[in-house]
Structure formats: structure tokens, C-alpha cells
Amino acid sequence: MKKHVIEAPVLENVPISGSSDGIYRMVLHAQLLAIEAQPGQFVMVMKPNDQATFLRRPFGIADADPAAGTITIIYRLVGRGTRAFTKMKQGELLSVEGPIGHGFTLREGRQLLVGGGLGIAPLIFLAKSLPEKPLFLIGGRNEKEIFWKDLLAPLAEKIYVTTDDGSFGTKGFTTTLLPDVLKKEQPAGVVTCGPTIMMKGIAEIVKASGLPCEVSLEKRMACGIGVCLGCTFETTAGTRKKVCVDGPVFPAEEVFA
Structure with missing residues (x-):
């Protein structure tokens, strides 16, 4: 799929209600990207003429609306680059490259x-x-990190929640509850995205069940086109792959033994 580099005007850039860690939702008008984007792909973005974002930052596409011509990214304030993003107002332009990578399999x-x-x-x-x-099975450290459930509610048949401290849902991790969910719900497949240690645990449990499982990897990268080699990793078969061009979505068995 052809990548595009466009200057996309900001339509919305606001903190997500209920989030306690400086998490923002940014909606951009990017017609070509909205039409071509597939779930699991990402974009590389930078604020033009801003030293804080000299290198593009990768962000997963949280939503794409071809009818409205918009894409949505969700990001956390973590440093100079994302701080510059938080200050962007409606109508300002963000340089966006994408859509990049191979997305999720849309299984029956x-x-x-x-x-x-x-x-x-x-x-x-x-x-x-x-x-x-x-x-959905989602996890967080505490109830304040489970604001996601409100965003997911219209899209989900059912949402299972775990928190490390037990302040909401089941006390423990997603891996704590996963065996029971698999037994009770008998899904046709599993997709996981999040911290590597979480995805590894999920993949191990799902492998024992015999279900297909896909994982979405996050790696630091500078180019998004496979040149910088900053996002390479060794597969379970001993070959090296690049998250940007070969992924970010992979069969779990390629990533975790």
C-alpha cells in the first residue's frame, strides 16, 4: 500500500476524560489516510518547523472515518515532542506520513x-x-486507568477488566483472568496489544488453547520505512524482522516462543 506524506489540520486535540496520566485524543483531517488505513497500521507524525519534534513519532491509528475524512490518534504526554503536540490548536497543521505497516487480520x-x-x-x-x-479484556494498575471501558462500550459485546490493586474488576493482571474468559466465551481468536511482558503472557496462554493469536509490537523508530533498523527484532525462527515494514502486527508464534 502506498504511503502518503500530508499536512493534516487538527480538528480536535483534547485530554481524554477520566484519564489521569495526560492522555490525549487528536483528530486530524486526512482524507487519503482515512480511506486507505487498516486496523493495526500506524502513522509517523511531526510538528512542522518544531525542533522538539525533529524526528517523526509513531502512533497507532485509533480510528479512521473515510466519510468524514478523519483519523484519530491517542497519545500520552511523555516528553518534549508530545508536549508540543498537546499545545496544538484547531486548524494547526501536523505533518503525517502513512498509513504504515501491516495490520490485523479481520477474522470471522x-x-x-x-x-x-x-x-x-x-x-x-x-x-x-x-x-x-x-x-474485550483490558487491564490497568487501578480504576483511573480503566477509563478505556467507556470508549469501548459501544463497540464490545462484553468487557472484562482487571486492575493490579483490585479497585475495579478482577484483582490481578489480564493473564490472571484470561484462562477463565477463554473457557467461558470460547472466542474464535485472540488479538493483543500492550506492554511486551503482558503480550508474552497472553500469547503463552492462547498457544496452549490452540487458538490463533496476533500481537502488535511497539518499538522506537526514526524512519518508518525500514532504513534506520531501529525497530528490528529476532523472530522465534532466528530471522530478523522490522516492526515498521514487516509489522507491527505479527502472529504470536513468530514473536514469542
């Missing part, structure tokens, strides 16, 4: 989507695109 049958942290964001676009409403 009810899917279980497992996410943690900002890894939940790309699952929003996936849930909207699947032929059947999915199940």
Missing part, C-alpha cells in the same frame, strides 16, 4: 481483544472493523 467469528495501557488504542479501530462485535 467472535474475537477476544486483550489490551493494556495505550496498547488499547489500536484495538478501537479493529473492533469497529471486525464482522462481529468482539469481546
